Amino acid sequence: MGVGAVFQPWLQRWQLSADGDGLATPGSDLLPVRLPNGTAAMLKIARDHDERAGAALMQWWNGVGAARVFELEGDALLMERAQGRRSLMAMALQGQDDAASRIACDVVAHLHVRREAPWPRDMVPLQHWFEALRTAAARDGGMFASALAVADDLLATAEPARPLHGDIHHDNVLDFGERGWLAIDAKYIVGDRGYDYANLLCNPELRTVTEPARFSRQVDVIAAASGLSPERLLRWTLAYAGLSAAWFLEDGDTASADSDLTVASLAGAALGWQSQPA
Known part of the structure; x- marks a missing residue:
């Protein structure tokens, strides 16, 4: 399983392991990962101002009504990952x-x-x-x-x-x-x-x-x-x-x-x- 170079610095910084394939959207790159304790998370690297600003709001909500943010630094957001099967x-x-x-x-x-x-x-x-x-x-x-x-x-x-x-x-x-x-x-x-x-x-x-x-x-x-x-x-x-x-x-x-x-x-x-x- 290949991991794009954009993710590598953050995988090392936060001691994450890749847990699936990366995905590119118009405004960001995403990679499913696991924290050192095995918790499922999503690593998101913003490519524009809108995505970065939205990440700050996600952090402000502090897990109430929104996915919990574990880390936020520069363009990188690390948040909890949905594991349920309902849609x-x-x-x-x-x-x-x-x-x-x-x-x-x-x-x-x-x-x-x-x-x-x-x-x-x-x-x-x-x-x-x-x-x-x-x-x-x-x-x-x-x-x-x-x-x-x-x-x-x-x-x-x-x-x-x-x-x-x-x-x-x-x-x-x-x-x-x-x-x-x-x-x-x-x-x-x-x-x-x-x-x-x-x-x-x-x-x-x-x-x-x-x-x-x-x-x-x-x-x-x-x-x-x-x-x-x-x-x-x-x-x-x-x-x-x-x-x-x-x-x-x-x-x-x-x-x-x-x-x-x-x-x-x-x-x-x-x-x-x-x-x-x-």
Whole structure:
């Protein structure tokens, strides 16, 4: 089993042993490892600022609602590794959609609990992320403009800001066995908690996400589990779906953008829009 050179200094520094093959993502390199005492862990080497900032937030959560961080230095993050066999994605597709949503909401609630420790440095206000939607609205109008109008109103009437995960979906909440369900791969934003719950209704990797009946049911489930009013959840969903579609178009992924725009339309319809507002 070969181990990439990027991991070698950290394997030696923290006395780790490789426990599988490495994996490269757009923003990081990952390697399953074991600590000297045999504990399963994941070594993650960030390749961009977003990944480094997200790692600092994971450390700040201190294992409450998120994977525990064992070490964090420079570009390298060493965190506990999920060993359970359950999957929220599988649950959502195999008749346990409501349960999967409630589990994810419970994890989000733990992440949002107020903590005495100061926030990590370099956290970005949520409104800055919506600049991508502002650009898309100016260029394309339509649903992007509608989503932006809703986003601006939500940001102007936001709940007190708190650190947000920023990318809650069915594959970022994993089964950690005795430790329960925990989040991984945080972003680095602060803002209204509604943003994190809207993510659950927009995941284009979940093939049922654009089904109207499924959407309506999950709005009720997530609103009840989160304590958000259905209307505010729908508005955050519309705003986030527009933003996500704008990001996907920037990446050339029109299929995922279309999925998000369909979700935005479902949210608009549920809010009582008879047709797309000008």
